[in-house]
Amino acid sequence: MKKILALVLACVMALSMFACGGNTDVENTGDATNNNNEVVENAGTLKIGGIGPTTGGAAIYGTAVKNAIELAVNEVNANGGINGMTVEFMWEDDEHNAEKSVNAYSTLMDKGMQVLIGTVTSAPCIAVVKEAELDNVFMITPSGSAVASIDAPNAFRVCFSDPDQGIGSANYIKNTDLAQKVAVIYNVSDPYSNGIYEKFAAQAAEVGLEIVAAEAFTNDSATDFSVQIQKVKESGADLLFLPIYYEAAALILDQANSAGLDLPVFGCDGLDGVIGQLGDKADLAEGVMLLTPFAADATDDKTVAFTTAYVAAYGETPNQFAADAYDAVYIVKTAIEAAGITSADISASDLCDAIVEQMTAIEVDGVTGKMTWSADGEPTKEPKAMVIKNGAYAAM
Amino acid sequence: MRKCEVTGVKKLTLSATAKDRYTTYGLVVLIAVAVQLFVSYGNASNSFKGLLVPTCVYVLAALSLNLVVGVSGELSLGQAGFMCIGAYVGATFSVITAESIASDAVRFTIAILLGGIVAGVFGFLIGIPVLRLRGDYLAIVTLAFGEIIKSVCGNLYLSADKNGLFVALDVKAKSAHAFDAATKVDYVNGALGINGIPRTSNIRVNEWAFVICMAVILIAVIVMLNFIDSKQGRAVMAARDNRIAAEAMGVNVTRSKMTAFVMSAFFAGVAGVLYAHNYNVLDTSNFDYNQSILILVFVVLGGMTKMRSVMISTIILYVLPEALRGLNKWRMLIYAIVLIAMMLINNSVAIKKLVEKIQAKFAKGAENKEGGAA
Missing domain, CATH: 3.40.50.2300 (Response regulator)
Incomplete structure (x- = not known):
């Protein structure tokens, strides 16, 4: 009898969580619509998706990327969005697994994703890039460093390749x-x-x-x-x-x-x-x-601003993954602005074509250095050699 | 069995096992038709379509494991290893013949057969020593086997140039080899795995992929259920229930267990081929020990008896974590709770009694009604 009771309790608990989860979701969409209403006379909401591991062994990378994108998106929105468009950020967990990553990608597409920042880790990225190529969705990976991770004309990356x-x-x-x-x-x-x-x-x-x-x-x-x-x-x-x-x-x-x-x-x-x-x-x-390309202790204004904001928001020093992801948001922003897109009422595919066209022309000065891109999606930036001195990074 | 069926036909009724079998076939066909109609004419979401092929893969893997765990009563922890072999063999074949075999259907069919057969051969080789032993040796050996396969595939380099194929198990050997740069193609690239697998089975490219996968499952189910009802199959089950008694009756236990084990390895290999062809990239990271355990969980929570209950439990347990995505960070917790709840419900005497009581009540009610009508 006790067992049944325990089971019923467990089920009730599970259900209540289900209900809670559902509620927060509703609240979130409520917020989004509110934001939408505020800028409705402007340009609507641009949906940026992110995929990476926030559970499992590689969770530290995914969490850093997720936090940094969130941080950058909040900054962008606070400063008037991209050409007046508010940015909405959606994240899906892929457990550092190619199979789950493709599932996460499909889920994001169902939610109306227009630009993908991800995926965080190389192997899942190789699987997702082919899906993004089929759907013609612009994709920029902050940290997927394998060559095949951006093996598509619509895929770019922030970090160096292996x-x-x-x-x-x-x-x-x-x-x-x-x-x-x-x-x-x-x-x-x-x-x-x-x-x-x-x-x-x-x-x-x-x-x-x-x-x-x-x-x-x-x-x-x-x-x-x-x-x-x-x-x-x-x-x-x-x-x-x-x-x-x-x-x-x-x-x-x-x-x-x-x-x-x-x-x-x-x-x-x-x-x-x-x-x-x-x-x-x-x-x-x-x-x-x-x-x-990134050291949290560097003293240039950009890095200091990013590091302080990140520490204030999440209580830990950002690593290189966070820096790459933070830059990725601003790269997307720069490219969309350069393409002169002013309305979020545009299909992911059209947006992709417009961004890809600009990617090889723009130059972005981010926390990981000054970057330009070639048509194959690889970034050109100076690698910095650092040496650890007195428990901190110092330039060599 | 054949005799039994013949008498069944004469009486124009089916025997109980045959009825059971046709129920399972019907279920597979029903799911295939219903889902395909939904995909073709309904408003299926991307994530729904994306889950179709992986679900089929796990259903097939779980069914194949059920032959070993449920039917022959041995514990196998290497199902992911057989899947890995199938996936690597099938994918390598498809990549190499991507240009030489023009027809996708022909290439895909050969890849499936080849992947299954190679996995089956490995199953046979492992079975020779292990299935002669009593005790949990199969679990130990298959566990080690899965890890070995993962390790070998993860270190395999296969390239080709105009001078022919080049195989190495070490990146140093590969870099030392003088390739003809103009004609060099990398097929398998160590830890990076296989890239550029033709996506013939992907639902996004081929709208019939789900039907193809379900057809493979249907064939597997027909073969498996016929095996279970055959002389060999009943020998396996007899040996599972009481090995000494079965041997005393003259059953060759090793041989019948071997048949079940090789069949299981074959279908796990086929599942691997389907898996590989659903993604553009294949590496060994997904064929680890956890994968074998996951498939074992599907089988155990499916009750380890009927093929269709294993199938249903696999579908529920594979789709659930994806369906719960909306709950964000709660989803893994809820998934764990569901697993525990299913385990408790499966084994709870009290709940079984409750179900029996309800069934008895319904039966009584029906009797009373019939009585009233009469």
């Missing part, structure tokens, strides 16, 4: 004479890491860097790096290149320290966040160099 990072890293190490013999530890099961490593190796051979050790690990073995560290130690390298994300990098730094390996470390934008991940061992990150 090969660019690999080539850029090899060139930088060679040109600044950081090292002659490089050891690499990379994640063979991760397209991001693999993509960078592949191009890094090719470019290293070209410019005359010697890769003395290339040790792989997988997502399933990303906790113990003693074997890889030992091999790096024996290889006689004078630099350790880590084209991986910061969680694993923090473990490697810690374990390398215990194993007595003391090499300078060089990484890409995935290393952003390593200081926070190390926690009270943050001094291990001292001297780590990374190639990234």
Whole structure:
């Protein structure tokens, strides 16, 4: 009997949540219509969608992107919208899964999405880009860095592509004479890491860097790096290149320290966040160099304004994903303004054609630097090399 | 069984099992027709259309797992591994022959058969040692197998140039190989997986995709239910219920279990092929251990007995998280609660009694009415 009671209670609870959820939804749409009424004499509401993981292992990236888009959209709306159009932002979770990502995309299309900012992670992006190409919806990914992530004429990106990072890293190490013999530890099961490593190796051979050790690990073995560290130690390298994300990098730094390996470390934008991940061992990150377009501690006005606003709204320092997403909103704004679109009463496909036409012409000065785009969707911007000094990023 | 059917026909009535079978076939056809009509003439949303093919994939995977878990009573945790094999074989075939085989239908059919057969062969190889053993060895081996497959596929490089195909399990070997740059094509690219799969089965491109998938499911159900009603199938179930008694009656337990296991692997492979052809990109990240568990959950909550109840539970459990999207952050919580509630309801004696009571009341009411009419 007790069991039944408990079950009934659980069901009632579930139902009440259902009701609550429904209510908030209604309220939201209420707000949107209110906004709509205020600007109705202007130009209507432009619907921008976002897709990324806000649950699951990659949730930190999706959450950062979602927050930053929200922040930028609020700013844009507070300053009169885009050509008078109010921006409405809709977000769907994809759990860093290509299958769920396509489902999320369909849901957004049902809700009348006109521009897509996303998806956040590479592999889901590759699946969604083909759907967006079929529907001819303009899409700009803040952080999907695999080459195939924007394999469509209507897809663009804010971050560097994986090969660019690999080539850029090899060139930088060679040109600044950081090292002659490089050891690499990379994640063979991760397209991001693999993509960078592949191009890094090719470019290293070209410019005359010697890769003395290339040790792989997988997502399933990303906790113990003693074997890889030992091999790096024996290889006689004078630099350790880590084209991986910061969680694993923090473990490697810690374990390398215990194993007595003391090499300078060089990484890409995935290393952003390593200081926070190390926690009270943050001094291990001292001297780590990374190639990234964004540093939260930079002192230019744009970055300071963005960082302060982000910290005030969400209580944490924005990472590079947030910065890319923040820029993405302003890129969309710039392109729509350049195209001279003044009414949101336009189909996603027509809007897409108009934006794509402008994308190769505009230049956007964002928190990740000055950017221009080529027709294949790749951004051109200066990578900045940062070094961690006294627990903060400093330009090199 | 054949005998039984013949007598059934003579009397112009169907035996109970046959009736049950035709109910299941009818259900599949009904769903296919109803949904297709809705898609063709109704106002189906994008997300509804987008869910059709994945739902079919999971239904097929769950049905195939039910052959092992429900019918032969063994625990298998490697269904995602078989799906992975099917997906990779089918997708690779489609990518390679994208130009040489002009007809989408022919290419797709061959891909389905090829994916299923290769998965079935792997099922056979695993079954040889494991199905001879008693105990939970199948669970252990299939679990490891799934991980191995995922790892191998995730490190597989397959390229071609005018000199022929090149296969490597290591990016170093690939970069060391001298390709003819002008004619080089990458088919499978390690962790990046396979790109540019022809989207012949996608509902957005092919409006009949759902019917095609349901046709595959119908064939699978016909084969499976006929197997269950066959001599082999009853031997499997006898061995499940009491292995010693079955062996004493002269049943070759290994052989009959093997038939069920290979059939299960074949259809899981087919599900993988369908899955791969619904997306433009394929990598191994979705064929992990969690996927196998998810399919097992579909089967267990479907009651592990009738094929159609497994089918219904899969549809509900796969569509639910998507249907709950409107609830934003609550949806995963509610999904979890529904899973727990289903588990409790499935096993609750009190609820079973309640259902029986209600059924008895209805039966009584009907009797009384009949009595009154007479």
